[in-house]
Amino acid sequence: MKRIAVYCGSASPADTVYIETARMVGRTLAERGIGVVYGGGKLGLMGAVADAALDAGGEVIGVIPQLLVNAEVAHRGLTELHVVETMHERKAHFTELADGFLTLPGGTGTMDELWEAMSWAQLGYHADPVGLLNTAGFYDGLIEFVRHMGKVGFLRPQHQGILLIDSELDGLLDKMAKFEPTVPIVKMTREQL
Template sequence: MKALAVYCGSATPADPRYLALAREVGEELALRGIDVVYGGGRLGLMGAVAGGALAAGGRVIGVIPEALAGSEVANTDCTELHIVSNMHQRKQAFTDLSDGFVTIPGGVGTMDELWEAVSWAQLGYHTKPVGLLNAFGFYDHLIAFNRHMAKVGFVRPAHQGIILAADTLPDLLDRMAVYQPHRPIFAMARDEL
């Protein structure tokens, strides 16, 4: 994996562990020689991921929509900063520029990015690993909900392993490195659907 998209919040929670985690994620990826592809902002966890990677000598590729770049939240310290027209182009760029996805704590936008990466994997638009860093148990309920969707029958057995979850970044990166793509919906026979 030469580049990973990192999905995270642009907010700054009161609990300082979240900013520290984001900075550590950026730093660790840089130290492993993995480029960071992210939302291009300078605020919150986004800015901390980029700052951690840049401080460790890493490459940071930001992708930000024009509307956000124009409101002065764009991180001009990025190695590369791509300004796109809208959120759809931003998420497509994340997929095009990365070898996988790491989701750390975040809010609604982060969930949008995670679920789109999972949905695209199910369908077969990409075969890249989708990682979920469950630091501090932040995603315990989401992991349980994903299991519930599978148990009820809304996630096919072939797709139940798309989300790779781990509590630490080293464990998550190890799981992502050995990820074997599943059989996508586009390749399934009608009786498998």
């Protein structure tokens, strides 16, 4: 993987484990020679990932809607900053620029990005790994929900391995590097559907 899209919150929670993890992710990706593609913001976990990657000499590409540039939350010290009009364009740019997706803790925007990366993999719009870093058990409930979708039958058996999960970054990056794409819905037979 040459570049990973990192999805995470623009907030700074009181528990410093989240900011510390974001910094560690940015630094680790840079040290491994993996570029960061992210939402282009300077606040919260987003800013922490970007600053740590830049401080470690890494490439950091931000993709941010004009509305957020107008709100003065854009990070101006990045390797590249792509300004787009809509959130839809932003997510499409993530997919074009990155070879994988890594989700850290965040809120509704982060969930939107994660679900779209998973959905697009399931449909066949990309064949890149989708990772979830479960920092301090933040995603325990979501992980159980994804398992529940599979048990009930809303997530096909072929797609239950799309979301790669680990509580440690090294383990997650190893899983992402070994990821084998599944058969997307658009290539499944009627019997498989």
